Amino acid sequence: MLVPSLKLQDLIEEIRGAKTQAQEREVIQKECAHIRASFRDGDPLHRHRQLAKLLYVHMLGYPAHFGQMECLKLIASPRFTDKRVGYLGAMLLLDERQDAHLLITNSIKNDLSQGTQAVQGLALCTLSTMGSAEMCRDLATEVEKLLLQPSPYVRKKAVLTAVHMIRKVPELSTIFLPPCAQLLRERHHGILMGTITLIMELSERSPAALKHFRKVVPQLVQILRTLLTTGYSTEHSISGVSDPFLQVRILRLLRILGRNHEESSETMNDLLAQVATNTDTSRNAGNAVLFETVLTIMDIRSAAGLRVLAVNILGRFLLNSDKNIRYVALTSLLRLVQSDHSAVQRHRPTVVECLREPDASLSRRALELSLALVNSSNVRAMMQELQGFLQSCPADLRADCASGILLAAERFAPSMRWHIDTILRVLTTAGAHVRDDAVANLTQLIGGAQELHAYSVRRLYCALAEDISQQPLVQVAAWCIGEYGDLLLEGSCEEIEPLQVEEEEVLALLERVLQSHMSLPATRGYALTALMKLSTRLRGDNNRIRQVVSIYGSCLDVELQQRAVEYDVLFRKYDHMRAAILEKMPLVERGGPQVDEEAKESKEETRLLEAAPVPTEPQASKLLDLLDLLDGPSGDAQHPRPLDPSPGGPLVQLLDLPCASPPPAPIPDLKVFEREGLQLNLSFVRPPGTPILLLITVTATNTSGDDVTHFICQAAVPKSFQLQLQAPSGDTVPAQGGLPVTQLLRILNPNKAPLRLKLRLTYNHFGQSVQEIFEVNNLPVETWQ
Numbered sequence: 001m002l003v004p005s006l007k008l009q010d011l012i013e014e015i016r017g018a019k020t021q022a023q024e025r026e027v028i029q030k031e032c033a034h035i036r037a038s039f040r041d042g043d044p045l046h047r048h049r050q051l052a053k054l055l056y057v058h059m060l061g062y063p064a065h066f067g068q069m070e071c072l073k074l075i076a077s078p079r080f081t082d083k084r085v086g087y088l089g090a091m092l093l094l095d096e097r098q099d100a101h102l103l104i105t106n107s108i109k110n111d112l113s114q115g116t117q118a119v120q121g122l123a124l125c126t127l128s129t130m131g132s133a134e135m136c137r138d139l140a141t142e143v144e145k146l147l148l149q150p151s152p153y154v155r156k157k158a159v160l161t162a163v164h165m166i167r168k169v170p171e172l173s174t175i176f177l178p179p180c181a182q183l184l185r186e187r188h189h190g191i192l193m194g195t196i197t198l199i200m201e202l203s204e205r206s207p208a209a210l211k212h213f214r215k216v217v218p219q220l221v222q223i224l225r226t227l228l229t230t231g232y233s234t235e236h237s238i239s240g241v242s243d244p245f246l247q248v249r250i251l252r253l254l255r256i257l258g259r260n261h262e263e264s265s266e267t268m269n270d271l272l273a274q275v276a277t278n279t280d281t282s283r284n285a286g287n288a289v290l291f292e293t294v295l296t297i298m299d300i301r302s303a304a305g306l307r308v309l310a311v312n313i314l315g316r317f318l319l320n321s322d323k324n325i326r327y328v329a330l331t332s333l334l335r336l337v338q339s340d341h342s343a344v345q346r347h348r349p350t351v352v353e354c355l356r357e358p359d360a361s362l363s364r365r366a367l368e369l370s371l372a373l374v375n376s377s378n379v380r381a382m383m384q385e386l387q388g389f390l391q392s393c394p395a396d397l398r399a400d401c402a403s404g405i406l407l408a409a410e411r412f413a414p415s416m417r418w419h420i421d422t423i424l425r426v427l428t429t430a431g432a433h434v435r436d437d438a439v440a441n442l443t444q445l446i447g448g449a450q451e452l453h454a455y456s457v458r459r460l461y462c463a464l465a466e467d468i469s470q471q472p473l474v475q476v477a478a479w480c481i482g483e484y485g486d487l488l489l490e491g492s493c494e495e496i497e498p499l500q501v502e503e504e505e506v507l508a509l510l511e512r513v514l515q516s517h518m519s520l521p522a523t524r525g526y527a528l529t530a531l532m533k534l535s536t537r538l539r540g541d542n543n544r545i546r547q548v549v550s551i552y553g554s555c556l557d558v559e560l561q562q563r564a565v566e567y568d569v570l571f572r573k574y575d576h577m578r579a580a581i582l583e584k585m586p587l588v589e590r591g592g593p594q595v596d597e598e599a600k601e602s603k604e605e606t607r608l609l610e611a612a613p614v615p616t617e618p619q620a621s622k623l624l625d626l627l628d629l630l631d632g633p634s635g636d637a638q639h640p641r642p643l644d645p646s647p648g649g650p651l652v653q654l655l656d657l658p659c660a661s662p663p664p665a666p667i668p669d670l671k672v673f674e675r676e677g678l679q680l681n682l683s684f685v686r687p688p689g690t691p692i693l694l695l696i697t698v699t700a701t702n703t704s705g706d707d708v709t710h711f712i713c714q715a716a717v718p719k720s721f722q723l724q725l726q727a728p729s730g731d732t733v734p735a736q737g738g739l740p741v742t743q744l745l746r747i748l749n750p751n752k753a754p755l756r757l758k759l760r761l762t763y764n765h766f767g768q769s770v771q772e773i774f775e776v777n778n779l780p781v782e783t784w785q
Contacts, residue, residue, distance in 0.1 A: 159194030431470025482530030677704025
């Protein structure tokens with residue numbers, strides 16, 4: 001006997017009462033069978049109840065696609081109860097990826113033009129939720145008429161639908177420009193909020209709209225001033241702040257309209273100063289308004305005194321007990337430190353205090369801001385604070401802190417000795433977290449400071465005697481002892497207290513480094529070379545050094561073994577040359593003669609290549625010549641007669657250049673997609689050694705005002721090709737022309753057939769999920785010939 005269908009409330013109770021997932025699936029499968037049977041029977045009275053149950057099943061994650069056509073039937077029904085459930089089902093079960101959503105366009109059009117207020121509200125909500133570009137184009141005029149309806153309920157929803165339409169189809173902006181000026185005079189809170197959002201969308205997507213709406217800046221200023229003085233309505237006030245949501249919206253719109261526009265910025269300067277000084281900061285709502293005010297001041301062409309006031313507001317935020325407010329202040333000050341450096345410098349003590357925050361995100365932002373505040377006038381004080389932070393900071397911040405200190409010391413060091421001392425402290429405190437080039441930079445720095453050789457070798461010797469666990473410190477110390485060991489033994493340094501060091505102590509310390517299990521192979525290489533150099537700098541017997549060198553001649557590490565064997569041969573066969581070979585290393589300066597010579601040679605090569613004659617052969621002939629160069633000699637190819645080299649001839653100059661084939665002509669880039677600020681470009685490279693391989697770099701850029709998230713690019717090629725997709729550089733394309741997302745495609749074309757490429761893009765933009773599938777047939781012929 002067939003079990004009767006359950007009511008919605010009974011279905012919910014039975015599903016919640018299921019003890020296992022299997023029981024839940026069984027209940028849902030039985031009820032879905034009843035729903036399908038009811039749909040087949042075509043019961044018009046209970047169709048909306050069956051669809052309501054199906055929507056609940058869909059919300060639990062079970063398939064409910066078979067209810068899509070029932071949504072269309074309910075929407076077309078004249079009864080309000082049917083329309084309500086039908087529109088709800090359309091919002092949940094339909095989207096622009098399915099062709100069925102276009103079937104409700106006519107029903108929505110009829111409801112917008114002839115329905116009651118409640119039905120019009122349902123139709124507008126559905127259109128703003130799942131309306132595709134085609135639906136927006138077809139229904140834009142109906143929505144425009146509803147913008148001026150007498151009912152505030154309908155006008156509010158029509159404004160929000162217009163926002164969705166502008167995001168989907170930016171070219172519709174001309175339709176919605178005229179009603180905005182009248183809607184700004186509304187007193188209804190929802191309509192005013194929606195209108196300001198609509199103007200923001202129009203201004204960000206159309207330069208003409210931006211120019212048009214700059215005329216309403218005085219009206220917006222007056223609305224915000226009224227909010228500050230008399231308030232909008234008490235029901236929208238929060239914690240004594242008059243309608244903070246509306247204030248924030250107006251401030252964001254003013255920021256867009258005043259950007260790079262002197263007249264608009266001057267109109268809103270006095271108002272921004274009034275908001276910044278009169279807003280209550282004891283509540284979070286007031287802090288939100290103040291933060292938007294600061295962002296607006298910094299983004300427009302505001303007066304210098306107003307910018308200082310904005311920075312001072314952020315400085316007060318740093319003293320707030322709320323961690324979120326402090327984080328926002330640190331992030332904002334970091335953005336302003338380049339443009340308003342002196343104003344931000346006033347809050348340096350407060351920023352340094354934030355370094356001691358236990359919260360990792362706060363201390364990281366404080367570290368970044370502290371490093372950005374370092375300059376030549378405060379470098380000593382700031383380095384002292386940062387080095388204190390380095391000793392106690394979390395492990396995940398040590399690398400950033402150490403690298404930042406080294407870079408700041410290199411830029412703003414007041415003296416050479418201070419620079420060396422700073423690097424030594426960093427190596428002593430966090431040697432394992434410094435960058436790989438720290439050792440080379442310090443050795444070069446010490447080598448260039450001849451008057452500090454004795455001081456440096458003594459400082460490093462004392463540091464090495466205390467701790468041999470910090471590998472970069474050990475490597476620098478070993479190098480310095482090997483180069484300037486004679487100065488260490490002389491004890492002639494007057495800058496530090498006298499230190500008597502014996503030869504045996506130095507040798508024993510280096511042997512301890514060689515035998516330590518903490519020493520890396522590279523560190524052992526430094527220590528062994530230092531011992532070898534000390535054989536020419538010490539006055540005693542070298543037998544101990546020779547014995548150590550001979551021991552490492554059988555070391556398991558190949559590099560260390562080779563070095564020890566060469567040193568042992570130097571002792572036994574070329575002892576008379578040892579002193580000359582092991583002399584102090586000459587100073588290699590950055591940008592010295594070697595670098596200049598390399599740059600000169602590079603420029604000469606470029607000049608010769610640019611002066612080469614351009615062949616005038618047809619394109620096919622050039623392509624055959626290129627293939628001959630890549631694939632080797634061919635029997636049919638005619639080779640030019642070899643030149644007879646003569647002294648001083650041009651061939652001698654050409655032989656000085658690298659022996660490489662001339663690079664092929666670059667393949668032009670191709671723009672394949674552009675929509676709402678998102679643009680997709682393809683760039684092509686064919687490696688000379690593999691002519692059947694094509695490398696395509698897909699570059700996605702975003703010039704709109706909203707981030708493109710969950711970005712996925714997929715590609716397909718014909719079966720005769722082989723395609724490999726590399727991982728993309730990210731899945732978010734930042735707004736306003738931020739860092740692009742790139743992805744590499746490797747395509748093998750063994751038959752050299754014409755290339756066809758099919759792309760599928762999936763992403764979220766302006767709160768909507770978008771999927772685009774298109775074929776690229778206009779690829780340059782150089783990509784496959």
